[in-house]
Amino acid sequence: MSSASQVDLNKEFNFTLRDFDRIRGLIYQRAGIALAESKQEMVYSRLARRLRTLGLTSFQAYLDALERDSDEQEWEEFTNALTTNLTSFFREEHHFPVLADFVQELYTQHHQPINIWCSAASTGEEPYSIAMTVCEAFGTLSPPVNIIATDIDTKVLNVGAAGIYSLDRLNKLSPARAKEFFLRGKGAQEGQVKVRRELSDLITFKQLNLLSPSWPVQGSFDVIFCRNVMIYFDKPTQGKILDRFATLMKPDGLLFAGHSENFTFVTNSFRLRGKTVYALDPSGAAQRTPPSPRI
Numbered sequence: 216m217s218s219a220s221q222v223d224l225n226k227e228f229n230f231t232l233r234d235f236d237r238i239r240g241l242i243y244q245r246a247g248i249a250l251a252e253s254k255q256e257m258v259y260s261r262l263a264r265r266l267r268t269l270g271l272t273s274f275q276a277y278l279d280a281l282e283r284d285s286d287e288q289e290w291e292e293f294t295n296a297l298t299t300n301l302t303s304f305f306r307e308e309h310h311f312p313v314l315a316d317f318v319q320e321l322y323t324q325h326h327q328p329i330n331i332w333c334s335a336a337s338t339g340e341e342p343y344s345i346a347m348t349v350c351e352a353f354g355t356l357s358p359p360v361n362i363i364a365t366d367i368d369t370k371v372l373n374v375g376a377a378g379i380y381s382l383d384r385l386n387k388l389s390p391a392r393a394k395e396f397f398l399r400g401k402g403a404q405e406g407q408v409k410v411r412r413e414l415s416d417l418i419t420f421k422q423l424n425l426l427s428p429s430w431p432v433q434g435s436f437d438v439i440f441c442r443n444v445m446i447y448f449d450k451p452t453q454g455k456i457l458d459r460f461a462t463l464m465k466p467d468g469l470l471f472a473g474h475s476e477n478f479t480f481v482t483n484s485f486r487l488r489g490k491t492v493y494a495l496d497p498s499g500a501a502q503r504t505p506p507s508p509r510i
């Protein structure tokens with residue numbers, strides 16, 4: 216495929232460079248996702264399923280209908296198809312002891328419930344890892360913690376809210392942890408595990424587009440996890456999101472980023488505290504509306 220008019224005859228559907236560019240523009244506008252030029256095959260295979268389901272024969276017909284009909288349901292399918300949802304329990308493990316120490320220290324100082332926002336929660340492994348960590352830190356299945364888990368992708372949020380995984384997803388967990396926080400399926404559910412009710416009760420799953428001008432969450436957060444999603448956004452988009460995070464955080468809050476995400480030159484709102492964990496930068500505070508104080 217080298218020009219708008221050239222079509223790969225081996226493909227089931229007509230897919231031109233123009234179609235690809237159009238898709239890149241639409242997903243960038245809608246979700247902030249900046250797709251690299253190399254992602255043509257990925258885009259083709261992910262959206263070909265939609266064309267098949269809808270009985271369409273070309274990408275052009277699909278994109279024309281998408282833009283013409285403004286069907287929110289199809290826009291959701293389009294977005295869900297193009298997100299990358301790779302995640303795992305206790306991914307980037309080094310963050311979890313930092314979180315455990317932080318919530319313990321905070322509670323000792325303030326004796327107030329701790330608010331945590333997991334802002335690209337995918338299929339739920341990350342917010343459940345956060346929940347397990349805080350349960351262990353407080354030595355109880357009902358710690359003084361509220362967790363909001365959000366994602367743009369409605370399909371992955373449903374998986375997270377259901378809390379059912381195949382047993383092999385628990386390979387990073389010690390047997391003791393797996394036993395404490397999961398129920399093993401029997402009979403027809405053999406090979407599956409379900410998150411214990413007490414753990415899922417700590418988490419509220421909600422759809423939220425980080426690009427949207429209004430976010431259906433209310434600060435102030437003690438902790439924000441925003442890991443392995445900023446890599447899909449360009450720097451100006453990253454900067455805007457980070458500055459908005461800053462207005463929603465408690466002054467002593469922490470932001471956890473992904474291993475390949477570096478926000479140092481993107482915003483003045485945060486400074487690196489170590490191991491891709493960021494704290495609010497007091498010198499960037501002048502540009503922010505003050506977060507609500509602890510009372």
Ligand SMILES: C[S@@+](CC[C@H](N)C(=O)[O-])C[C@H]1O[C@@H](n2cnc3c(N)ncnc32)[C@H](O)[C@@H]1O
Nearest residue numbers: 246298301302335337367368424425442443444
């Ligand atoms: C690679 S996963 C990372 C999951 C998890 N944070 C982790 O590190 O394991 C990226 C997630 O970001 C979500 N995402 C992409 N664009 C988004 C946006 N504009 N707003 C909110 N979530 C978005 C995707 O749906 C996907 O579930």
